[in-house]
Amino acid sequence: MSITAIIIAGICACAAMDIWQRLLQVTVNIPASNWGVVGRWSYYGVTKGALINPAIDDMPALAGEVKLGWIVHYLVGIGYAIAYWVLAENLNMLSYNWQDGLIFGIASSVVPWCFFLPALGKGLFARNTPTPLKVCVLAMLSHAVFGTAMGIAFLQFT
Numbered sequence: 571m572s573i574t575a576i577i578i579a580g581i582c583a584c585a586a587m588d589i590w591q592r593l594l595q596v597t598v599n600i601p602a603s604n605w606g607v608v609g610r611w612s613y614y615g616v617t618k619g620a621l622i623n624p625a626i627d628d629m630p631a632l633a634g635e636v637k638l639g640w641i642v643h644y645l646v647g648i649g650y651a652i653a654y655w656v657l658a659e660n661l662n663m664l665s666y667n668w669q670d671g672l673i674f675g676i677a678s679s680v681v682p683w684c685f686f687l688p689a690l691g692k693g694l695f696a697r698n699t700p701t702p703l704k705v706c707v708l709a710m711l712s713h714a715v716f717g718t719a720m721g722i723a724f725l726q727f728t
Contacts (some may be wrong), residue, residue, distance in 0.1 A: 571655060575727035579720050580651030584644050586719030587712050600708065605639030606631065611690060612642045624691025647716070650678060654720055666724035675717015679710040 591602035610632050614620040623629075632638075654674055658664040664674060683706055687696050696705035 571659065571724075571727060575724070576651045576655050577648050579654070579723035579727070580648035581644060582723040583651065583716045583720035584647035587647075587716040590712060590715040594708075603643075603712075605643055606636040607639065607690065608642055609635035609637065609639030612638055622689050626690050650716070651720060651724075654717075654724065658724070664721075666721060666728045668718050668721045668725075671717045671719065671721020671724070672714055673717070674720065675713045675715065676710060678717060679706075679713045682709040682713070 588602070591600075594600040595602050607626060610629060611623055611626050613632055613635065614623055614626070614629070654664060654671075657674070658666060658670075664670040683695050687699075687705070687709075688694050692698050692705070693702075696702040696709075699705050
């Protein structure tokens with residue numbers, strides 16, 4: 571498997587997740603991920619070492635934060651693709667298909683639940699939000715779509 575295939579799989583998975591979130595926004599009025607906040611968090615994480623930033627929502631918007639957030643989103647997607655590839659090729663734990671992609675995607679939900687949401691001040695499993703269960707289920711569904719798309723994308727290169 572080439573590095574180009576891995577990058578393409580990560581990009582396709584992110585695009586599928588983004589389309590899924592836009593469909594939810596249009597059909598049932600559930601807002602898509604705010605990549606501007608991700609960009610702001612990334613900027614402060616790199617420049618100030620503020621990986622845990624519970625006040626990020628209250629901080630003033632930064633010039634270019636939306637663009638940075640989108641870049642970070644897709645770079646993370648490529649990182650997940652590398653992880654999938656390692657699990658498939660080096661550890662023989664996954665195959666390149668939609669079913670294993672779905673499993674990978676659901677398993678990857680632990681990252682927003684236990685790292686990213688707490689880093690943004692939302693708490694472990696979104697406990698500091700008004701609707702923790704809804705936030706966690708939406709994250710899991712988005713990651714399920716992401717992983718399924720990744721498995722399908724990888725399958726195209728095998």
